[in-house]
Amino acid sequence: xxxxxxxxxxxxxxxxxxxxxxxxxxxxxxxxxxxxxxxxxxxxxxxxxxxxxxxxxxxxxxxxxxxxxxxxxxxxxxxxxxxxxxxxxxxxxxxxxxxxxxxxxxxxxxxxxxxxxxxxxxxxxxxxxxxxxxxxxxxxxxxxxxxxxxxxxxxxxxxxxxxxxxxxxxxxxxxxxxxxxxxxxxxxxxxxxxxxxxxxxxxxxxxxxxxxxxxxxxxxxxxxxxxxxxxxxxxxxxxxxxxxxxxxxxxxxxxxxxxxxxxxxxxxxxxxxxxxxxxxxxxxxxxxxxxxxxxxxxxxxxxxxxxxxxxxxxxxxxxxxxxxxxxxxxxxxxxxxxxxxxxxxxxxxxx
Amino acid sequence: xxxxxxxxxxxxxxxxxxxxxxxxxxxxxxxxxxxxxxxxxxxxxxxxxxxxxxxxxxxxxxxxxxxxxxxxxxxxxxxxxxxxxxxxxxxxxxxxxxxxxxxxxxxxxxxxxxxxxxxxxxxxxxxxxxxxxxxxxxxxxxxxxxxxxxxxxxxxxxxxxxxxxxxxxxxxxxxxxxxxxxxxxxxxxxxxxxxxxxxxxxxxxxxxxxxxxxxxxxxxxxxxxxxxxxxxxxxxxxxxxxxxxxxxxxxxxxxxxxxxxxxxxxxxxxxxxxxxxxxxxxxxxxxxxxxxxxxxxxxxxxxxxxxxxxxxxxxxxxxxxxxxxxxxxxxxxxxx
Numbered sequence: 174x175x176x177x178x179x180x181x182x183x184x185x186x187x188x189x190x191x192x193x194x195x196x197x198x199x200x201x202x203x204x205x206x207x208x209x210x211x212x213x214x215x216x217x218x219x220x221x222x223x224x225x226x227x228x229x230x231x232x233x234x235x236x237x238x239x240x241x242x243x244x245x246x247x248x249x250x251x252x253x254x255x256x257x258x259x260x261x262x263x264x265x266x267x268x269x270x271x272x273x274x275x276x277x278x279x280x281x282x283x284x285x286x287x288x289x290x291x292x293x294x295x296x297x298x299x300x301x302x303x304x305x306x307x308x309x310x311x312x313x314x315x316x317x318x319x320x321x322x323x324x325x326x327x328x329x330x331x332x333x334x335x336x337x338x339x340x341x342x343x344x345x346x347x348x349x350x351x352x353x354x355x356x357x358x359x360x361x362x363x364x365x366x367x368x369x370x371x372x373x374x375x376x377x378x379x380x381x382x383x384x385x386x387x388x389x390x391x392x393x394x395x396x397x398x399x400x401x402x403x404x405x406x407x408x409x410x411x412x413x414x415x416x417x418x419x420x421x422x423x424x425x426x427x428x429x430x431x432x433x434x435x436x437x438x439x440x441x442x443x444x445x446x447x448x449x450x451x452x453x454x455x456x457x458x459x460x461x462x463x464x465x466x467x468x469x470x471x472x473x474x475x476x477x478x479x480x481x482x483x484x485x486x487x488x489x490x491x492x493x494x495x496x497x498x499x500x501x502x503x504x505x506x507x508x509x510x511x512x513x514x515x516x517x518x519x520x521x522x523x524x
Numbered sequence: 525x526x527x528x529x530x531x532x533x534x535x536x537x538x539x540x541x542x543x544x545x546x547x548x549x550x551x552x553x554x555x556x557x558x559x560x561x562x563x564x565x566x567x568x569x570x571x572x573x574x575x576x577x578x579x580x581x582x583x584x585x586x587x588x589x590x591x592x593x594x595x596x597x598x599x600x601x602x603x604x605x606x607x608x609x610x611x612x613x614x615x616x617x618x619x620x621x622x623x624x625x626x627x628x629x630x631x632x633x634x635x636x637x638x639x640x641x642x643x644x645x646x647x648x649x650x651x652x653x654x655x656x657x658x659x660x661x662x663x664x665x666x667x668x669x670x671x672x673x674x675x676x677x678x679x680x681x682x683x684x685x686x687x688x689x690x691x692x693x694x695x696x697x698x699x700x701x702x703x704x705x706x707x708x709x710x711x712x713x714x715x716x717x718x719x720x721x722x723x724x725x726x727x728x729x730x731x732x733x734x735x736x737x738x739x740x741x742x743x744x745x746x747x748x749x750x751x752x753x754x755x756x757x758x759x760x761x762x763x764x765x766x767x768x769x770x771x772x773x774x775x776x777x778x779x780x781x782x783x784x785x786x787x788x789x790x791x792x793x794x795x796x797x798x799x800x801x802x803x804x805x806x807x808x809x810x811x812x813x814x815x816x817x818x819x820x821x822x823x824x825x826x827x828x829x830x831x832x833x834x835x836x837x838x839x840x841x842x843x844x845x846x847x848x849x850x851x852x853x854x855x856x857x858x859x860x
Contacts, residue, residue: 415613
């Protein structure tokens with residue numbers, strides 16, 4: 174059956190998949206090649222494929238900086254896109270995104286507690302790399318705490334809409350706590366926290382990647398397992414139930430998958446806005462399908478491509494300056510969402 | 525009571541409603557009914573009387589307050605959600621999302637309780653989808669997007685999806701509420717056909733009283749604070765229960781002719797002379813304006829004359845070429 178489905182969809186869709194993959198490959202090469210130092214794409218490719226280059230500086234830049242960063246961008250884009258898609262379908266709301274459940278707020282609370290509150294405990298003495306790891310841990314803990322709270326609330330709520338409101342309230346509450354901490358903090362700590370909240374794709378070492386990548390992949394696999402449930406939920410919870418969907422189980426699968434994806438992205442890279450909202454809309458705009466078995470792989474590809482593209486822009490190639498990635502994604506994502514809403518009036522029905 | 529082994533579903537001492545602050549608040553009480561295969565049951569009643577609650581309860585989406593909903597001699601609540609979906613299917617009033625789904629994909633969603641974890645269709649599933657599409661005659665819509673459908677087409681597609689679910693019982697909650705007369709009749713004809721050809725038991729709530737009288741094998745009449753009454757439409761009309769369930773202080777119903785009877789004023793009577801097709805329409809117009817049919821002593825003596833296609837009305841030696849001009853002339857009309 175799976176063979177039939179893949180064969181049939183492949184016939185109809187292969188051009189899109191091939192095209193998207195090609196674009197991603199190009200962007201991937203560009204992101205290896207461009208930066209403060211321009212490295213010829215061919216050399217970059219050679220280094221990535223395991224050949225050693227005569228130019229040791231290039232070797233060092235690619236292996237330890239640009240390659241993990243490009244891979245991070247791909248994982249982050251896919252993860253945020255998928256959790257955005259899941260939330261939009263689940264809440265049947267085109268404005269939902271990965272962070273509507275309050276996950277990024279939880280992560281920022283964790284990060285704020287460490288960066289702003291840690292100062293008084295003398296944690297800054299930990300030194301750069303250790304402190305960075307502690308930041309990841311704190312953000313992850315914050316995200317996990319919110320995730321546990323959301324899941325336990327979700328079990329006792331009847332409908333998805335209440336959950337949406339609860340998520341928004343979690344966000345406001347944690348936001349308020351962070352504000353209070355900022356109010357009582359030193360200028361340089363606030364700056365450090367601001368830096369975290371700008372987001373960064375470049376902070377992952379290969380060791381951290383060994384945690385990040387598997388978690389994201391598990392989250393993505395879970396999302397594939399939720400494709401059928403998401404298709405049912407397109408018709409609303411009443412119809413879904415009448416067609417035999419166990420709503421509570423579906424809700425749990427979807428929430429856990431989204432929490433894993435959005436939570437680990439925020440923990441490792443900081444908050445990254447708009448990708449999660451914009452990418453599913455871009456996919457729906459370009460590929461007229463509501464079938465999540467197709468939407469999920471398409472969103473993975475589109476998300477990866479968009480994130481690579483945003484990262485390229487954030488590099489400001491040729492200069493030694495960097496733009497904060499969170500600002501770039503918002504700058505690009507905002508207009509895209511507006512454009513889609515203006516050009517496609519029946520946005521509500523497409524969900 | 526006669527033992528009915530055929531029944532798809534049996535309701536026994538069923539009360540439906542909600543818990544308000546922990547207290548059971550029943551809307552409909554002590555319902556005892558059998559739902560038989562091959563029958564279309566129309567559930568009638570005013571807004572807020574509990575029709576949807578009753579339907580949701582027998583569909584297993586909501587627990588009964590007391591009593592039992594027996595599906596093949598086992599309470600509905602005892603089935604797993606997935607197993608229940610293979611026996612009972614549901615169609616609601618409102619359009620819901622999924623606008624980018626094709627009609628074919630929508631119908632295929634009905635196979636969910638039978639498909640694997642990825643929701644992929646087997647040969648049997650495909651066959652069931654094709655059969656449902658053929659039965660509901662929506663082949664011409666298969667490749668359309670759900671968002672592009674008219675309300676009537678949408679409901680047919682939703683019914684096809686319910687048919688593909690292949691249960692014995694189909695429950696429809698006001699499926700024709702947003703539809704024009706032609707589409708409503710088509711939906712009811714379709715439901716009848718499904719009951720007759722596929723031996724489905726169909727329970728449909730509606731406010732289309734005349735369609736219910738026309739197409740229902742059985743009516744369930746609900747009213748506030750009174751027990752649910754069931755029976756053949758004509759039996760209920762003859763024993764007066766239909767009229768009773770429709771009782772309203774401000775107006776009445778002429779059940780046989782399918783008309784609303786508005787309150788009339790004293791002393792305004794009319795008599796009609798002349799045989800023509802215009803007779804009935806003239807009567808309607810006059811009655812709407814509060815005139816009662818009277819005998820030869822009526823206040824207004826009206827003669828209808830026809831010449832070819834032209835109709836004219838003569839009263840008190842004046843001739844009118846339309847009912848509108850006639851009504852404007854009559855005494856007591858619109859402030860006169």
